[in-house]
Amino acid sequence: MNFEGTAVAMITPFTEENEVDEEGYRKNIxxxxxxxxxxxxxxxxxxxxATITIPEQKKLIDxxxxxxxxxxxxxxxAGSNSTNDALELVQxxxxxxxxxxxxxxxYYNKPQPHGLVEHYKAINNNSDIPxxxxxxxxRTGTDIxxxxxxxxxEFENVVxxxxxxxxxxxxxxxxxxxxxxxxxxxxxxxxxxxxxxxPMMSMGAKGVIxxxxxxxxxxMSQLVNNCLDGSYEKAMELxxxxxxxxxxxxxxxxxxxxxxxxxxxxxxxxxxxxPLAPLKDENLSKVxxxxxxxxxx
Numbered sequence: 001m002n003f004e005g006t007a008v009a010m011i012t013p014f015t016e017e018n019e020v021d022e023e024g025y026r027k028n029i030x031x032x033x034x035x036x037x038x039x040x041x042x043x044x045x046x047x048x049x050a051t052i053t054i055p056e057q058k059k060l061i062d063x064x065x066x067x068x069x070x071x072x073x074x075x076x077x078a079g080s081n082s083t084n085d086a087l088e089l090v091q092x093x094x095x096x097x098x099x100x101x102x103x104x105x106x107y108y109n110k111p112q113p114h115g116l117v118e119h120y121k122a123i124n125n126n127s128d129i130p131x132x133x134x135x136x137x138x139r140t141g142t143d144i145x146x147x148x149x150x151x152x153x154e155f156e157n158v159v160x161x162x163x164x165x166x167x168x169x170x171x172x173x174x175x176x177x178x179x180x181x182x183x184x185x186x187x188x189x190x191x192x193x194x195x196x197x198x199p200m201m202s203m204g205a206k207g208v209i210x211x212x213x214x215x216x217x218x219x220m221s222q223l224v225n226n227c228l229d230g231s232y233e234k235a236m237e238l239x240x241x242x243x244x245x246x247x248x249x250x251x252x253x254x255x256x257x258x259x260x261x262x263x264x265x266x267x268x269x270x271x272x273x274x275p276l277a278p279l280k281d282e283n284l285s286k287v288x289x290x291x292x293x294x295x296x297x
Contacts, residue, residue, distance in 0.1 A: 004206035005038030014270030024268025039073035079104030164192025
């Protein structure tokens with residue numbers, strides 16, 4: 001199963017007691033589907049995967065699959081810097097009925113390229129769910145290179161990559177390597193940076209796993225759909241319309257500004273968990289201005 005289109009890296013809403021807000025989570029799921037997205041990701045980085053517990057992570061996956069009920073693709077955040085732990089989460093996602101699992105490159109221990117191949121090989125060989133690799137070197141300390149991506153793409157269940165390295169030359173090398181290995185049709189590149197979705201799709205990416213779509217799912221989905229249709233002038237208009245939102249949502253560490261924006265919009269969000277801290281006062285007005293400029297408030 002290949003994915004194309006707009007998937008939302010969903011926030012995890014919390015109650016005042018700092019527990020998962022199940023009712024709010026379900027409301028967000030339905031709001032996003034009603035506004036045209038193609039997939040939803042539970043328990044990714046934007047969902048505060050670093051500070052939710054394993055039971056909470058599994059609960060979020062279960063709620064997502066139940067509430068979506070086949071309407072869009074369901075993607076389970078299932079990565080770890082331990083191969084055994086990542087495999088346990090992937091197998092859980094598979095048994096729960098998720099369509100795909102997003103598996104981040106292991107963080108902190110900085111595996112070598114051949115270690116990354118073995119990591120994904122172990123997961124591929126012990127599960128049947130489609131796997132999307134997540135490359136985000138700014139958070140993990142490891143960048144999976146084009147040759148290693150092609151090696152991993154040879155595994156039957158590895159169907160794509162969420163590429164959050166902003167180097168567009170690397171994207172060209174990756175795409176060229178996949179084409180030369182006859183893996184391009186089998187393996188999809190997805191943007192991991194909202195502000196680079198337009199150029200990445202013009203170079204062959206098939207969509208985005210988006211933070212911005214938490215706040216403005218309709219316009220972000222339209223941007224991606226226009227790219228898929230080859231309507232790049234319309235996509236460019238939406239890119240610049242959304243550009244300030246793309247930037248302000250990363251004015252501090254993700255997902256802090258996104259949760260603030262959702263709270264301003266009256267949508268379920270709750271606070272963030274330590275060690276992330278509330279948005280600085282001087283940045284609150286910046287978020288509010290962008291929401292007003294987009295007529296979201």
